[in-house]
Amino acid sequence: MTLTRVIRYTLVTVLVVSALVLTALRLLLPQLSDYHGLIQQRISEAAGQPVRFENISARMVGFRPELKLDRVSVFSANDDHPILQFDHLLLRISLPLSLLRGELSPTLVRLAGTEFSVMRKDGRIVVVGLQGADSVNRQSSDELVDWLLHRRNLEVTGTRLHYRDVDQDIDLSFSAAVLRLVAQRDGLRVSGRVSFVGTDAAGSLEVVSFLQAREIAELSDASWNIYLNVDELHRDEPIADDIIIGGNLDLEGWVFGTGPAIDWVDGGLVWEEPVLTKADELPMIRGKxxxxxxxxxxxxxxxHARLKNVEFESTDDRWQGEQLIASYADSMLWVDGGEVDLAFLTRLLTGFLPDGHRFQPIVRGLAPVGRLSNFKADLGRADDGSWSLSALQAELHDVGINSYKKIPAVSALSGVLLLTPKQGRIDIDSTDFGFWLPGLFRQVLEFEQLRAAVDWQVNTEGLVARLHHLDGGNNDLELRAKGVLELPEGESPILQLVGEVDEFDIxxxxxxxxxxxxxxxxxRWLDSALLGGRLVRAGVVWDGTLNEFPYDQGDGRFEVTGEVExxxxxxxxxxxxPIITDIDAHLSFVGARMEISGQSGLIFDSKLSEVSVVIEDLRRKGNYLTVVGNVxxxxxxxLKYVHESPLEGPVGRHLQDLSVTGGSHLELALDIPLKKGEKVTVDGDLRLLGNGLQFSNTRIDLENVxxxxxxxxxxxxxxxxxxxLFGGPATVSVKSSPSTGLRLSGGGTLRVEQVAAYLGWQAFNxxxxxxxxxxxxTIDKNGVDLTVDADLSGVKIHxxxxxxxxxGEEAQLKLHLDCECARPQTPLNLSLSIDDEWFVDMVLGRETDKATITRGVIATLPGQPMPQRGVLVTGSLPEIDFEQWQQWIGSLPEGSGEPVIDQVDAKIKRFDIFGQKFPDLQVQGKLTGGRWELSLASTQVEGDLVYQVN
Structure with missing residues (x-):
């Protein structure tokens, strides 16, 4: 028989048999319920486990019969309890395989309406296929897993999956529209998509997994992998350690493992609107x-875990880091990051550390910002699940914090930090560093460069911090310091600090x-008083308990000393x-006392020496500033100092008409109240060194005072x-008061010719x-008043x-001079008398530097009226020799000007003229144009006399 005929006969036979079988099936399928027990037995044999169901129905799908079982249970091998329950079981039978094998050979097994519970406890995993199961049997779990491994093609639809990790307190639920278990030559492939249900979480998870095992005995060392693709995972309820995760998470990656162990996880994530926090606490993560x-x-x-190419976008900033590496073993967590955002890290640490919620207000208040690179941290996990920091090392870049309570604000802090629970160290190397403590300073203290090294240690008595060195500077100063700060538990801090300040712009x-x-x-005083200069070579020493500052009892030391240039x-x-300029002085703050001791300085262009400026207690309200010095x-x-200071009112107003020459030495002391509205107390001692004083109103000059x-x-x-005074020595006393004004009293010897010069009579000899x-x-607000009593015994009148x-002839002179000098151009009023025989009243003009006679009267009786202009001689004269007066007038030098006397109205007891004597002659007349025109009348003569003055 040829091969062709064999194939033909075989196909015909298969077709005939198939037709007979299909015909039989179509006839028998509607009557399956009558074979319930037999089918249940055959299905149990095919499933490898005892199977029970309540109802059965069937249909043909093409050339394949399909059986549907309702309310199905898969029992354990000894048939004493179920290991899996589901609402429906769908079997699609392969007729050829079933005929060849002599048993039901399904090509598809589909479970619907079941529930799988996976529980992890003490490092072991068990699987339960019963709805509402809260306990498991290890043997039943193994039977279920083994049964699932032997499924060639299993679909699970409408299924609820529940995962619980007892060790980590994780409880999650999922629903699966379709899960497929496909047997492959060397293992089992599982794929499908599940959605979160039963919690505040939302989103779906695509799963593709391969398990290289076909028998349960192979599971212990079987390799496996899982591909995960999470879309828009959203959750707002606590998971492990009461941590709440919020936001939408897209995650894709692979998980590789062997047996029950995970070998490797690799993937990427995009977390939109991320939130990681604990209930009622500051979020550890929050951003865009x-x-x-x-x-x-x-x-x-x-x-061991690693985050790579991390990018975090907050509401107002973006941070990128290379990677963050974490390792966990033996309850220890090691974190190593190439670059980490400080705000991100701080929130994480306060979320995971024990009693972290206690630090949440501090973190919220400080609001730390900046970056950390080469970051390393060691954390330990206690039995109660809490975390503690074992060690932290990082490079700081532009770190900043807000001021919070007694913690100062800091900006642009850079350096290297090493921290453990009991000790730490920071090496600072910052540019444009800022420091501010609002309760102490007005504004941020900025340093263009700052380098420092600080370490600290915590012991049973408190904390001890050591500043090994600090070097900083800006446009205002250069600063160096070192010291120790002790913070005893429950006691005031103790500070030991030594520092230097140089080139400080005051x-x-x-x-x-x-x-x-x-x-x-x-x-207010320090703000307004210190206007310029430099503080150089300044030293700072602080040694004592802070609550005992400023150490009035000698139990500590606080000193700031330096030189002012x-x-x-x-x-x-x-x-x-008037301000003091060009001060070279020594500045010191000792305790609460401030003193500036000046070696030199200037007020105007006068030199200062031995200057001391002191505030006894900077803490005290109602303080006084004491200024003492020599000028x-x-x-x-x-005199300018008086006029340009508040002394002008009480003192300077009396010296308005005073001009001075020469040098002086002044010892000055001021008590200056720093409280507004209080008056300054002045104590001055002026040494006159041969000065010249000129009173402009009276034109009186004092020389060599x-x-x-x-x-x-x-x-x-x-x-x-x-x-x-007037060419002779004088002794003068000066006294002023608000009520009496300025009074100068004195006496001495004067040269009469100097007085004549003062009066403008020097030309008349x-x-x-x-x-x-x-x-x-007397000088007061109205003007001046001068009285003089003089002995003329040493005076010769020509x-x-x-x-x-x-x-040698005795004579007494009385002089009175007054002026309402407060009124401009008001003249001087001069009155004098000689032995009460001659009386002179004159008005002297002040238009020029010298007094000029504008009008007056010379009389033998007091109180005679003055003419409107000129000088009048009046009264009863004993004897006049005309030729003698003519000779005197003729002796006057050229340029003397007109005579002072230009009017006469007198009765002369005897008048000698041209050899004639006329008794009781009445003379009246005026000097006009250099010519006297006189009227003469007596018992012997009567007429007019005209006389031309040379």
Whole structure:
């Protein structure tokens, strides 16, 4: 028989048999319920486990019969309890295989409406296929797993999956529309998509898995892998350690393992609107997006994980890091990161560390920012699941924190940090570093460069921090320091600090003042008084308990000392005292006391020496500033100081018409209240060194004035100043008060010719000689008043009789001079008398530097009226010799000008003229145009006389 015929006969036979079988099946399928027991037996044999079901139905799908079983249970091998239950079982039978094998050979097994529970406890996994099962039997689990492994093609639909990890307190539920288990030559492939159900989590998970095992005995060392693709996972309920995960997570990756162990995990994630937190606490993670690649591998009693290409986007910033590596073993977690965002890390640590919720308000208040690179951290996990930090090492980059309670604000902090629970160290190397403690300073203290090394240690008594060195600087100063800070448990801190400040710009002192511990009045003074200069070679020493500052009892030490160069001090800000410039001084703060001891300085161009500026207690309210010093320079500067200070009112107003020359030495002391509205107390001691004083209103000059003049904020007082007045020595005393004004009293000897010069009579050679005098000069707000009593015994008067007087002849002169000088151009009023025989009243103009006679009267009786212009001689004269007066007038030098006397109205007892004597002659007349026109009348003569003056 040929091969062709064999094939033909075989096909025909198969077709005939198949037709018979199909025909039989179509006839028998509707009557399957009558064969319930037989079918249940055959299905149990095909399943390899006892199977029970309530109902059965069948249909043909093409050439394949399909059986549907309802409310099915798969029992254990000994048939004593179910290991799997489901609503429906669908079997699609392969007729050829069934005929060849002599048993039911399904090509498809589909389970519907079942539930699988997977439980992990004590490192072991068990599987339960019963709805609502809360306990498992290890043997039943093995039977179920073994049964599943032997399925050639199993579909699971409408299934609920439940996973519970007792060790990690994880409980998750999923629903699966379709799961497929496909037997392959060397293992089992599982694929499908599940969705989260029964919790606040939402999203779906695509799973593709391969298990290289066909028997349960092979599971212990079988290799396997799982591909996971999570779409929009969203969850807002606590998982392990009460941690809440929120946001939408897309994750894709592979999990590789052997037996029950995971060998490797690799993948990537995109976490939108990420939230990782604990209930009622600050989120550990919150932002717009977190993207990263990751891998994980187990180690002995732990795991090793790595985040790569991490990118975290917050609401207002974006952070990128190379990688973050973490390892966990023996309850220890090691974290190693190329670069980590500080805000991100701080929130994580406070979330995982024990009692982390206690630090949440601090973290919220500090709001740390910045970056950490080469980050390494060791954490330990306690039996209760809490975490503790064992060690931390990192490089800090531009770290900043807000001020929180007593913690200062910091910005742009960079350096290297090493931290353990009991000790730590930070090496700072920062650019544009900022430091601010709002309760102490007004604003941020900025340093262009700052380098420092600090370590600390925690012991049973508290914390000890050591500043090994600090070097910083900016445009205002250079700073160096080192010290130790002890923080005893429950006690005040103890500080030992030594520092140096150099090249400090004093004008910028306001930003460095610790205003939080200083009275406002002191702060206002320091703000306004220190206007410039540099503080160099300054040292700081602080040694003591902080709550005992400023160590009044000697139980500690606080000192700041340094040298001021080119300082500018407005020692009474707002009171308009002239400032001190070019100060070279020693500055010291000792305890609560401040002192500036000056070696040199200037007020105007007068030199200062031995200057001391002191505030006794910077803490005390109602403080006084004491200024003491010596001033050497021109007296004009001293007078300018009075006029340009608050002394102008009580003192300077009496000196408005005073001009001075020469040098002086002033010892000055000021008590300056720092409280607004209080008055300054002044104590001055002025030494006059041969000065010249000129009172512009009276045109009186004092020359070579020497002596001591004392003054305060209300008055001036000087006793026995020596001077030269009108060419002779004089002694002058000065006294002023608000009620009486300025009073100058004194006496001495004067040259009469100097007085004549003062009166403008020097050209007339009226008199010469010396006179002893006493005077009183009063200057008040209205003007001046001068009285003089003089002895003319030493004076010779060169006028003809009856005015002539020889030296040695006794005569007394009384003089009174007054002026309402407060009114501009008001003249001087001069009155004098000689032995109560001659009386002179004159008005002297002040339009020029010298007094000029505008009008007057010379009389033999007091109180005679003055003419409107010119000088009148009037009264009863004893004897006049016309030729003698003519000769005197003729002796006057050229350029003398017109005579002072230009009017006469007198009765002369005897008048001699041209050899004739006329008794009781009445003379009246005026000098006009250089010519006297006189009217004469007596018993012997009557007529007019015209006389031309040379």
């Amino acid at each position: 997006a977190l993207r990263a690649a990751f891998d994980l591998s187990p180690v002995v009693d732990g795991w 004008e910028q002192i306001s930003r460095y003042l610790p205003v939080g511990v200083m009275p406002p009045a002191v702060v 080119g300082g500018v001090l407005d020692y009474v800000p707002g009171k308009y005292f 050497d320079g021109s007296l004009a500067n001293g 020497s002596g001591r003049l004392k003054f305060d904020e209300k008055s001036i007082d000087a006793k026995e100043l020596s001077a030269i 009226v008199a010469d000689g010396k006179s002893v005098w006493q005077s009183l000069l 006028l003809p009789p009856p005015v002539a007087k020889g030296t």
